[in-house]
Amino acid sequence: MYREQTILLNNYDNINTLNFVLLTVFPILLFFILFFKCKILKKNEFNEDAFGINDAKALQVFAAFGILIHHLSGASTNYGDVFKGPITVMSFVGILFTSIFFFFSGFGLIRSYESKKNYLDGFVRSKFQAVFVPFMITNLLYVLIGLSQGRITDALSFFTSVFGITLINTNAWFIVEILILYIAFYLIFKNIKTEKYKIPALALVAFLMTLTGFLLKHDYTRINGHWFRGEWWFNTTMIFVFGLIFGKNRDVIFEFLKKNYSKLLPANFALLILSAIFESYARNNMSYYVETYTYYGYTEKLVTYISQTIFCVLFIMFTMLILMKVKFGNRILKFLSVYTFEIYLIQDICMLNYGYDEQAPDWLLFAVIIIATVGCAILLKVILKFVNDRINSFIDRKYEDENLTIEKRARYKNDVTIVKGFILFYALMVAGLVISAFTQIKIMYHENSSVLEQVEAIKGSEQFDEVSFGYFDTDSFTDGNETLVWYVIAKEDNKALLLMKDSLYPYAYNKTFEETTYKDSDIRDIVINEVCYEVINNTARKYLVDDSVTGDKVFLLSEEEVRKYDIPADVLMSKPTKNAKEFTGILIDKHNKNAYWWLRNDGLTINASVVDSNGNVNSSAEEVSRTRFAIRPAIWVNLN
Numbered sequence: 001m002y003r004e005q006t007i008l009l010n011n012y013d014n015i016n017t018l019n020f021v022l023l024t025v026f027p028i029l030l031f032f033i034l035f036f037k038c039k040i041l042k043k044n045e046f047n048e049d050a051f052g053i054n055d056a057k058a059l060q061v062f063a064a065f066g067i068l069i070h071h072l073s074g075a076s077t078n079y080g081d082v083f084k085g086p087i088t089v090m091s092f093v094g095i096l097f098t099s100i101f102f103f104f105s106g107f108g109l110i111r112s113y114e115s116k117k118n119y120l121d122g123f124v125r126s127k128f129q130a131v132f133v134p135f136m137i138t139n140l141l142y143v144l145i146g147l148s149q150g151r152i153t154d155a156l157s158f159f160t161s162v163f164g165i166t167l168i169n170t171n172a173w174f175i176v177e178i179l180i181l182y183i184a185f186y187l188i189f190k191n192i193k194t195e196k197y198k199i200p201a202l203a204l205v206a207f208l209m210t211l212t213g214f215l216l217k218h219d220y221t222r223i224n225g226h227w228f229r230g231e232w233w234f235n236t237t238m239i240f241v242f243g244l245i246f247g248k249n250r251d252v253i254f255e256f257l258k259k260n261y262s263k264l265l266p267a268n269f270a271l272l273i274l275s276a277i278f279e280s281y282a283r284n285n286m287s288y289y290v291e292t293y294t295y296y297g298y299t300e301k302l303v304t305y306i307s308q309t310i311f312c313v314l315f316i317m318f319t320m321l322i323l324m325k326v327k328f329g330n331r332i333l334k335f336l337s338v339y340t341f342e343i344y345l346i347q348d349i350c351m352l353n354y355g356y357d358e359q360a361p362d363w364l365l366f367a368v369i370i371i372a373t374v375g376c377a378i379l380l381k382v383i384l385k386f387v388n389d390r391i392n393s394f395i396d397r398k399y400e401d402e403n404l405t406i407e408k409r410a411r412y413k414n415d416v417t418i419v420k421g422f423i424l425f426y427a428l429m430v431a432g433l434v435i436s437a438f439t440q441i442k443i444m445y446h447e448n449s450s451v452l453e454q455v456e457a458i459k460g461s462e463q464f465d466e467v468s469f470g471y472f473d474t475d476s477f478t479d480g481n482e483t484l485v486w487y488v489i490a491k492e493d494n495k496a497l498l499l500m501k502d503s504l505y506p507y508a509y510n511k512t513f514e515e516t517t518y519k520d521s522d523i524r525d526i527v528i529n530e531v532c533y534e535v536i537n538n539t540a541r542k543y544l545v546d547d548s549v550t551g552d553k554v555f556l557l558s559e560e561e562v563r564k565y566d567i568p569a570d571v572l573m574s575k576p577t578k579n580a581k582e583f584t585g586i587l588i589d590k591h592n593k594n595a596y597w598w599l600r601n602d603g604l605t606i607n608a609s610v611v612d613s614n615g616n617v618n619s620s621a622e623e624v625s626r627t628r629f630a631i632r633p634a635i636w637v638n639l640n
Contacts (some may be wrong), residue, residue, distance in 0.1 A: 020085025022363035023076075026069050026370070027090060034062045037330040046258055050323040051250065056104045057337040058328040059319070064343045065336075066090075066097035067171075068373060069366070071351060076362045084362065092283070098174065098232070099239040099312040100319070101344075105178055106243025109185055110199070111250070120190055125395070127182045129388050130341075135164060135175045137384060138345045142169040145349055151223050156440045159433035167225030171348050173233055177209060181240060199248060203241045210234040214301060217291050220534075231288040231301075235308050242313060246320075257324060268318050275311040282307035292525060293533040342377035342384070350376055387422075394419040447471045447481065448539040455543060458496050459639050461488045464571055469498060469637065470540030481537070487571050489557075489634070495545050496637045497565070499557060503574045503595040503630035504531065506586040509608045513625040518550070518600045521624070523631065528552045531633050545636040549602065556600040557634045559609045559617055569615030574632055587628035589613030597632040 041047060049055075073090035077083065080091045113119050143161050146152040146168045152161060160166040167173060184205040192198050213234030219226045228234070246253060257264060282304045290297035336343075350372040393399065393415035404412070454469045461467050465488045471481035486498035509523045510516045518524055532554040536544065544553040562572070576586055576595045587596040594613035601608050607620040610629050622629065 019361045019363055020087070022361070023085055023087040023366065025363070026072075026366055027087065030062065030065055030069065033065075033330075033332050033336075034058060034328065035326070036332065039327040039329070041325050041327070046261075046324050047327055049327075050254070051107065051246075051320065053108075055323050055328060056108060057340070058333050059100050059323075060104060060340045061333055061336045063097040063100040064340045065370070067094060067344065068347045068370065070094040070097060071347065072366050072369060075351065076365075092280070094232075095236050095308055095312055096315050098236045099316055101174065102236050102239040103243040103246070103316050105181070106240040107247040107250075108243075109182075110244050110247035113189060114248075120186060123182075123186050127179075129391060131175060131179055131182070133387060133391070134341065134345055134380075134384050135172060135179070137387060138169055138172070138380070139164050141346075141349060146223070153222065154440075155432070155436040157223060159429060159436050161223065161225070162429050163433065165227075166223055167227070168223060169345070169348055170225050171344065173227075173230075174344070176227060177233070177237060180209065181206065199241075199244050202244065203238075206237050206241050210237045213237075214298075214305065215296075217293075217296065218289070220530075231304075235288075235305055236312055238309060239312055239316065242316065254324075257321065261321070261324065265321050268314060268321060272311075272314045272318050275307070275314050279304075279307040279311040293529040336374075339374070339377040339381055342380045343373055346376045346380050347373045390415040390418045390422075443481075447537060451537075451539045451543070454540075455637065455639060458488065458498075458637060461496075463488055463490065463565075464568065466501060467498070469635075470535075470537050472535045472537070484535075486635075489561075489567060489571075490565050491639075494639045496639055497634065498637055499567075499571070499634045500632055501574065502577045503580060503586075503597050503632045504535065504577060505580045506628055506630050508625050508627045509598055509622075509629075510624040513606070513623055515604050515606045516624060517604055518556070518602055523556070523598060524550075524552070527554050527556060527631060527633060531631060535633070536635070543638050545638050547634075547636055550600070554633050554635055556598055556632070558600040558602055559619060560602075562599065562611075562617055572611050572615035572617070573613065574611075574630070576630060580630060586630055595630045596628070597630040 069087075070090050070093060073084075073087050074080075074094075077088050077091050080088055082088075139162055143152065143158065146161060147158070151168065152158050157166060161168040164172065164176065167176070181202070184202055188201045188205075189198050192201060209228070211234075213228040213231070216228050218231075219229030224230075286300035286303045288297075288301050288304055290300045347369075350369050393412045398404070399409050399412035399416060401409070451470065454467070458467050458469065467486055467488055468483045469486050470484045472484050485501040487501060489497040489499050491497070507523055507526050510521045532541070532544075532552075536554065541553070546553055547555050549555075549558070573592070573594045574597060575593055576588060580586060580595070588594065589596075589612075592613055594615075596613060597611050599609040599611060599617065601620070605620060606624060608622055608624050609617060609619050610622050611617055611632075
């Protein structure tokens with residue numbers, strides 16, 4: 001038996017080792033594609049065309065696939081929590097690939113503006129067709145996928161996702177930002193006459209976008225696609241400004257780099273390594289995720305942001321130094337450069353079913369998704385060309401050209417009909433957006449006005465009566481929020497103690513198996529933040545009173561309180577909400593379908609109390625690190 005177990009463990013280790021080795025092939029292949037058939041210049045020779053369109057296209061292909069591998073690595077390793085060999089590093093370097101896109105966007109804009117006469121004349125139309133049209137078309141594709149996955153559960157989310165007001169394609173945050181920057185660039189460079197004020201004005205716009213994202217918290221909704229809610233919205237935006245400045249002073253900077261190249265390259269590399277260590281320390285010990293509903297974590301976010309900005313700037317500088325000595329050029333890069341934008345836009349669709357087969361090795365999933373992404377990008381390119389050709393016919397009114405043959409004129413008129421169809425479709429979508437927004441406002445108004453009626457009903461209730469108070473989405477398959485049902489546990493001094501009838505999602509009392517008090521436990525953070533601010537709606541929250549023992553507006557009952565108020569077993573028994581059942585780890589009795597849920601231990605404890613499916617209190621029965629027991633919140637409601 002021992003020998004068989006040893007053989008199985010050895011086989012498992014061998015499979016893991018092979019998986020790690022094959023995963024490492026993907027970043028190696030990425031660098032191989034970039035540097036294949038490149039020309040490395042000799043000492044004192046420099047690439048005089050460095051940073052031009054050829055380099056930009058090559059590095060953007062590199063960045064697009066780098067972001068894809070970054071996302072795949074993040075999904076595979078849970079963003080570094082599970083080690084899977086060298087590929088794990090790719091989970092942390094997405095900012096470097098994004099900084100390439102921002103840098104060349106700023107660099108390319110200013111270089112084109114200064115080198116092309118009347119560059120701004122066709123600017124709006126070219127960017128509209130190159131960026132906005134793909135954004136809208138891919139939104140439709142993602143909406144269809146979102147509907148099938150249950151990410152979109154109400155009409156308002158459907159229409160806001162169609163227009164990108166809510167980003168069902170979360171990768172499209174970059175498209176939103178670059179569109180804002182393009183519009184700002186056009187307005188500033190068109191209307192500000194003094195040349196020296198133009199770049200500072202555009203830098204101010206980028207800074208305000210950065211500040212907006214920095215001040216807002218993350219978006220934890222089902223879609224997770226609201227604007228500027230997440231660190232990726234702001235941690236590389238200012239690299240766009242770096243690209244503008246670099247592009248404006250390209251020749252001066254290039255000469256300086258040439259003269260000091262032998263000193264700058266090793267110095268920059270050393271600083272890049274040090275900045276990577278600083279960034280890793282800040283990300284692991286500060287991070288953007290210390291925030292709660294009552295704490296924004298600005299200090300930690302600022303340190304992390306500074307570390308990542310330094311890291312990205314030094315990476316871009318190192319990249320520029322490399323470009324001065326290398327000339328890219330191979331057929332693979334040339335082919336893929338045509339589809340760079342589409343690869344970035346479409347990759348999330350190809351990743352949606354990541355892990356569809358848990359038995360399949362990661363390297364195989366990586367390969368399948370990367371190949372599928374390229375194939376989908378080529379198909380998307382064909383669709384976008386079709387749409388843009390129709391738009392050109394519509395805008396240029398080619399069908400009015402008298403020199404055209406009858407066949408061509410008929411074809412162009414058909415193009416106009418197709419575009420009118422698109423316009424009608426989006427007009428209907430606008431109507432749907434307005435109607436659904438108005439309906440949502442009515443629902444919110446009804447919920448807010450009815451909370452007062454609910455409080456009046458609680459005043460006339462008796463102990464252990466069921467009452468309604470507040471609204472929450474307990475069932476994702478029904479439209480809107482459902483009324484929350486509570487038991488009245490006690491009434492004291494014009495306030496009522498309520499215990500939610502149903503149990504919410506499971507969570508560990510404390511993530512680590514160690515002695516803890518309720519005050520310092522992980523479950524309290526969830527209860528006073530997520531439960532209080534997500535489950536209890538704004539109007540209902542205004543009626544909550546701080547608990548005299550915990551000092552919290554939302555809390556867990558203690559074993560002493562169960563005895564004090566003599567709560568019967570039928571009240572202590574609790575079924576999970578329909579949404580809570582989606583958490584497969586929740587412990588539910590297979591006979592009565594009731595959940596097991598945590599009680600509060602006010603003293604120091606390593607084993608917390610729970611209520612079982614039959615309404616029995618089990619004192620200090622479960623290890624605090626167990627994750628299968630549900631949260632069942634209690635609140636005090638002001639009846640005045």
